């Protein structure tokens with residue numbers, strides 16, 4: 120079957136089990152009754168102008184006409200498509216080049232310079248619509264640092280770690296990295312939800328880290344994927360380590376729920392934050408054997424952590 124773009128006309132050779140061939144133009148159908156296809160390649164020609172379409176047997180245009188039709192509207196051929204229907208395999212040659220179409224696939228035959236230009240124009244329009252290509256990337260928060268790791272990511276902002284109060288039973292569980300540049304609209308609220316700052320609540324993190332306030336930074340990596348892996352400080356082959364350190368969470372005895380985050384191995388403090396104010400707290404996390412397999416884990420060892428990108 121030969122169809123022309125926008126279905127201005129369609130030629131079917133050897134349709135209806137090789138008994139009928141047809142030319143469709145607009146709502147008209149012109150038939151040729153007889154067997155046309157066999158196991159050999161046979162030449163056909165198709166000829167058209169604005170007001171008529173002819174299809175013939177053989178290599179000489181104008182002779183051996185089997186189908187002829189006249190459209191009501193002037194036709195303009197932009198391109199041509201070869202296709203098979205009903206899952207049949209169609210083998211054909213164009214200028215002695217052998218092609219094969221299977222399972223209703225279609226092949227564009229660019230036989231007209233206008234067709235190439237038209238396709239190019241469509242592509243250019245589509246590219247223009249796409250705009251700037253989307254860049255891949257991913258973000259992560261580095262806990263305990265005021266900047267992002269050198270050479271592996273860019274700083275989005277450096278801010279303050281925060282969260283719900285650890286002694287409040289309905290506190291939000293997660294740690295958040297608050298912007299250093301808050302913007303407020305209203306000047307009063309209902310005091311149900313609360314946001315506190317955060318402290319390292321032990322000297323586990325560093326000498327005299329207890330009660331120091333915790334910085335954090337939002338970093339953007341050019342890698343598409345970034346993950347935090349608890350329990351190790353190395354990345355798999357092919358992954359880039361952003362930072363590593365020790366796993367942190369809230370205190371198991373506190374009423375508030377918490378979450379696990381990865382604190383950098385070299386934690387920094389917010390300026391003038393050594394006063395004991397509590398709020399959201401960072402504690403080290405130790406392994407507890409049982410349902411946690413030991414080995415490889417070791418009871419009461421603090422868990423490391425790593426953030427890796429790929």
Ligand SMILES: [Ca+2]
Pocket residue numbers: 318330331332392393394395396397
């Ligand atoms: Ca403090």
Ligand SMILES: [Ca+2]
Pocket residue numbers: 318319320329330395396397
């Ligand atoms: Ca404290």
